Amino acid sequence: MLGKRGLTWIAAALLCTTLAGGAASAYFYTRLVQVEADYRRTLDDLERLTIVVDIMLDYGNGTVVWFNGTRVAAGETLLDTTSRVVDVLYTVTEFGAFVDAVNGVSGEENHYWIWFTYEGDWVMGPVGADAWRLHDGDVVAWRYTGF
């Protein structure tokens, strides 16, 4: 059985661990607050330099995949942005870049990868994907379309 002295030492030891734990908690809480503030400032900086777009991928077989909230550099082209989220094979022609395959999907007769932009309704892209610069909030789609 522990005597009064033994209990006093145990209490003192527990005081040490409490002090150390309290100090460590205060320190790491302060660090957390600092890191969160840094993160928010960095995000603000990032938001000034980047835009957010939504990209849809329609494989033409019923499979549709959305890449919502894709953050890209301001002024980036649709082709560059698409290449960031999926594997794209394309050929550069005198009319601009022509997408041959997306994620390996290609080769079907009379089927082509066509891009669309959403302006209340889906509208076929008027230029090559390498000439279309995206803006914040744009919604675009790639459809494997048969003719």
Next chain:
Amino acid sequence: MERGLKGTQRTAVAALLAASAIATNYLLVGVVNVKLMDLIVFTAGFLLGAGAGAGVGALTWLVYGTLNPYGFSLPVLGATIVGETLYGLAGGVLRDRLELLGWGPDARLAVVGFLLTFLYDLETNVVSALTAGVPLAVALVGGVPFAVAHEASNAVFFCFGFPPLASSLEKVLKTYAR
């Protein structure tokens, strides 16, 4: 023990311990907040009495704080001297309450070392913050890693270092006390 020594002997032993503390401080100058000084000052208080222990602590800081590679600040020097005397005083006060159990590690000393160092760090950090004009909370929280290094190292030094140091010095001093 301190009663068995003559005044000049006590002074000589105190001077030797202060010199040892100063020497180890310069030896460990590159290791921030890890020093054997506190252990030596505590031991001085334990062997020679609270007053002499406090004197060893004050003398050690008077030299090390004045000729310090990190610079000199009078208010901080005052704070460290006051803080360091705590170790000497505590050593003297615990002399009769802490019977040594041999040369092996003693967990009670770890507790003593930790708590004394906590008080020392608290006091010196408060004075340093007021001197530098840094908000108190910022100084105390920012100083936590350094304080923890100081407190943990002292807990280990006191636990493992004090019993053999005090026992061996006591043995030597007994021969002169006769």
